[in-house]
Amino acid sequence: MKIRTKLALGLVIIIGIFVAGESYSSYLSFEINSVAEYHNSMSIPALIMLGDIETSFNNMNNYLLYYTISPNDATKDHYLQEQTIFLNHVSDYETLAYAKNSLGNDLADDNMKNMMNNYVDHYEKIFDDYILTSNAIIGAVDSENKEESITLIQDLRLINEDFQNILDKNYAMENTGKELEQNSIRDISDKLTTSTLIINILLGLTSISIVIIISYDISKQVGSLKQLTTQISKKQYDIVPTHSKNEFDSLRNDIIEMGNTVKSSVQELENFRRALDNSASVTITNPEGVITFVNEQYCNISKFSRDELIGKTHKIVNSGYHPPSFFKSMWNTLKSGNTWSGEIKNRSKDGSFHWGKTVITPVIYDGNAIHHFIEIRTDITPRIKLQQKLLKQEKLVTIGELSARLAHDIRNPLSIIQVSLENLKLMSKDTKIDQKHFDRVERAINRISHQIEDVLGYIRNEPMQIEKTNMSEIIADALDSINLPNSIYFDISKNDFEFYCDKKRLAVALTNLIINGIQAIDGKGEIKINCEDTVNEVVISVQDSGKGIPADLKENIFEPLFTTKQQGTGLGLASVASIVQGHHGTISVTSPPTTFTITLPKNPSSKDST
Known part of the structure; x- marks a missing residue:
C-alpha cells in the first residue's frame, strides 16, 4: 500500500472521530445555550421586575405616610403616580410568563406560568385592599379625623405584611429557579469538558498510531535513499533505476538522474569555487x-x-x-x-x-x-578614502601654517590700501574721475579680505561665544559686511526671534553663503534668505537663482580646498560647515535652485562647543 493511501485512510478515521465529537459538543452547546437563554431572558428579568414591584409599592406607601404627616397636592400626585407604576410592573411580570425564546417557543412551562399568574393575582388583590384602605386614610386626613387615621394605618400595616410575605415567596421561587439553571449549566459544561477530553485522547492516540506506522515506512525508505546518496557523494554515478512501486521509488530514480547531471557540472562548479574563494x-x-x-x-x-x-x-x-x-x-x-x-x-x-x-x-x-x-x-573604498583623507590633512596642516603667516603679512598692507582708497574717494568727489574704478579696487580688496577670513576662520580653533541675540541682527551684520551688487534682488525674511548662538561666527557663515550665491548668479538674479523659529530649533535657508550645482559635486562641496571657481580658497563652505557643527547643528544643500539649509538648536551647550 502506498504511503499516500495510508495517510488518506488515517485522515478519514481522524475526521470521523472529530465529526462525532463535534456533533456531541454541538448538542451540549445547544443545551447550554437553551438554559442560558432561559436564565438571561426569564430568571434575571423576573428578579429585576420583582425588585421594581417592591420599590414602587414601598414608594407608594411612603408617599401615603408623607401625606398623613403633611397633606399637600404634590405628595398626593406622587402617590397616584406610584400606583400606576406599581400596576405597570405587575403587568410586565405577568407578560414575562409568556416570553418566547429565539426559536419562538415559550420559555416558561405551564406550571411556571400558573405560579407566576397566581402571584400576579395576589399582587392585584393586595393592591385593591391597599387602595380601599389608603383612600379611607386620605379621607380621614382631609377631614382631620386623627383617631380614624391611626386605626386605618394599623390596617395598612397588615396589608404591607401580606404584600411582603407574598413577595418573599415569589423571590424564593425565582431564586430557586435561577440556582437550578446555574447547576444545570455546570453539569452540561462538565459533560462538555469530559467529552472534549475523550475526543482529544482518541484523536491523539489515533494520530500517534498513524505516525508510528507511516514513520516506519518512511524510515525504511529513507535508509534506502541515504545509501543511494552516499554512493553519489563518493562519485559512484552508475546506478540502475528501479521500477516505481511507491513515491520513494520515484524519488530514488529522480536522485539517480540528478546524480548524472551533477557529474557533468562538477568541473564548472570547481571553477566557480576557485573564484569565489x-x-x-x-x-x-x-x-x-x-x-x-x-x-x-x-x-x-x-x-x-x-x-x-x-x-x-x-x-x-x-x-x-x-x-x-x-x-x-x-x-x-x-x-x-x-x-x-x-x-x-x-x-x-x-x-x-x-x-x-x-x-x-x-x-x-x-x-x-x-x-x-x-x-x-x-x-577597498574605505582604504582609498582613508589615504585621500590623510593626504588632504597633511596638505591642510601645511597650508594652515603657511596661511597664518601670509594672512598676517597681507593684512597690514591691505589695511593701508583700504584707508588710502577711502581717502582717494573723498579727494576725488569734486573731480571727474569715474567712481567705478574705485569700486573695482574696493571689490578686489574685499575679495582678498574675504579669502583671508576664509582661511583663518577654518584653521582657528577658538571656543564658541554663545550669547542671546536676534536673528535680524545676524542678517544685518552679514549684509553690512558685503558689497551688494545692484543687479541682484534680495528677498529677506521679516521673521525675527531670539535664540542663543555665537553671533559673530554665525554672521560669518551667513556671509559666506550669501557671497557664494552672488558668485553663482551671472547677471541679474535673486537671493532669498528665510528664517523659521520652531519649538526647539532655528532653520535658516539661503537660496539663489543661479544655474545650480551639478549632482556629482554636491557631496564634496563642504570638503576643504574643494572649489569649482577660478577665484576662491575652497574653504568658504568648509568654514560654514565647521561653524554649524560647532553649534551642534546640521547643514544641507539641494539644487536646483541651490538652497543651503542650516538647522541649529535654540540653546546649544557652550561647554563643549568649539
Whole structure:
C-alpha cells in the first residue's frame, strides 16, 4: 500500500472521530445555550421586575405616610403616580410568563406560568385592599379625623405584611429557579469538558498510531535513499533505476538522474569555487565582455539591479578615472589566457564612486577557447578614502601654517590700501574721475579680505561665544559686511526671534553663503534668505537663482580646498560647515535652485562647543 493511501485512510478515521465529537459538543452547546437563554431572558428579568414591584409599592406607601404627616397636592400626585407604576410592573411580570425564546417557543412551562399568574393575582388583590384602605386614610386626613387615621394605618400595616410575605415567596421561587439553571449549566459544561477530553485522547492516540506506522515506512525508505546518496557523494554515478512501486521509488530514480547531471557540472562548479574563494563580489562575462551573471554583493555596491546589469558591459560602471590604455592592457592580458589583477575605480548608479581590488580569471573550455571571464572584486573604498583623507590633512596642516603667516603679512598692507582708497574717494568727489574704478579696487580688496577670513576662520580653533541675540541682527551684520551688487534682488525674511548662538561666527557663515550665491548668479538674479523659529530649533535657508550645482559635486562641496571657481580658497563652505557643527547643528544643500539649509538648536551647550 502506498504511503499516500495510508495517510488518506488515517485522515478519514481522524475526521470521523472529530465529526462525532463535534456533533456531541454541538448538542451540549445547544443545551447550554437553551438554559442560558432561559436564565438571561426569564430568571434575571423576573428578579429585576420583582425588585421594581417592591420599590414602587414601598414608594407608594411612603408617599401615603408623607401625606398623613403633611397633606399637600404634590405628595398626593406622587402617590397616584406610584400606583400606576406599581400596576405597570405587575403587568410586565405577568407578560414575562409568556416570553418566547429565539426559536419562538415559550420559555416558561405551564406550571411556571400558573405560579407566576397566581402571584400576579395576589399582587392585584393586595393592591385593591391597599387602595380601599389608603383612600379611607386620605379621607380621614382631609377631614382631620386623627383617631380614624391611626386605626386605618394599623390596617395598612397588615396589608404591607401580606404584600411582603407574598413577595418573599415569589423571590424564593425565582431564586430557586435561577440556582437550578446555574447547576444545570455546570453539569452540561462538565459533560462538555469530559467529552472534549475523550475526543482529544482518541484523536491523539489515533494520530500517534498513524505516525508510528507511516514513520516506519518512511524510515525504511529513507535508509534506502541515504545509501543511494552516499554512493553519489563518493562519485559512484552508475546506478540502475528501479521500477516505481511507491513515491520513494520515484524519488530514488529522480536522485539517480540528478546524480548524472551533477557529474557533468562538477568541473564548472570547481571553477566557480576557485573564484569565489577570493571574494564575494562576483561578475561573469562572455568573451565579448557582456555581463551574464552578477551576485548580490556586486548589485549592492554598484546600486544597479541584476536586470539592469545583465546584458550590459562594464562601461555602465565606468568612472572615467582610468585612461583607455589601462583597459587595453587589461584586455590584452585576459585574451592571452592570463589572469589580470589590479585596482579599479567605478561609478555606482547614484553617482558615488567605489574602488575594488579586482581579479579577473578567463575560463577556458575545449582547448584554448575562452568560454567566459570570472571577475572577483574586493571593496577597498574605505582604504582609498582613508589615504585621500590623510593626504588632504597633511596638505591642510601645511597650508594652515603657511596661511597664518601670509594672512598676517597681507593684512597690514591691505589695511593701508583700504584707508588710502577711502581717502582717494573723498579727494576725488569734486573731480571727474569715474567712481567705478574705485569700486573695482574696493571689490578686489574685499575679495582678498574675504579669502583671508576664509582661511583663518577654518584653521582657528577658538571656543564658541554663545550669547542671546536676534536673528535680524545676524542678517544685518552679514549684509553690512558685503558689497551688494545692484543687479541682484534680495528677498529677506521679516521673521525675527531670539535664540542663543555665537553671533559673530554665525554672521560669518551667513556671509559666506550669501557671497557664494552672488558668485553663482551671472547677471541679474535673486537671493532669498528665510528664517523659521520652531519649538526647539532655528532653520535658516539661503537660496539663489543661479544655474545650480551639478549632482556629482554636491557631496564634496563642504570638503576643504574643494572649489569649482577660478577665484576662491575652497574653504568658504568648509568654514560654514565647521561653524554649524560647532553649534551642534546640521547643514544641507539641494539644487536646483541651490538652497543651503542650516538647522541649529535654540540653546546649544557652550561647554563643549568649539
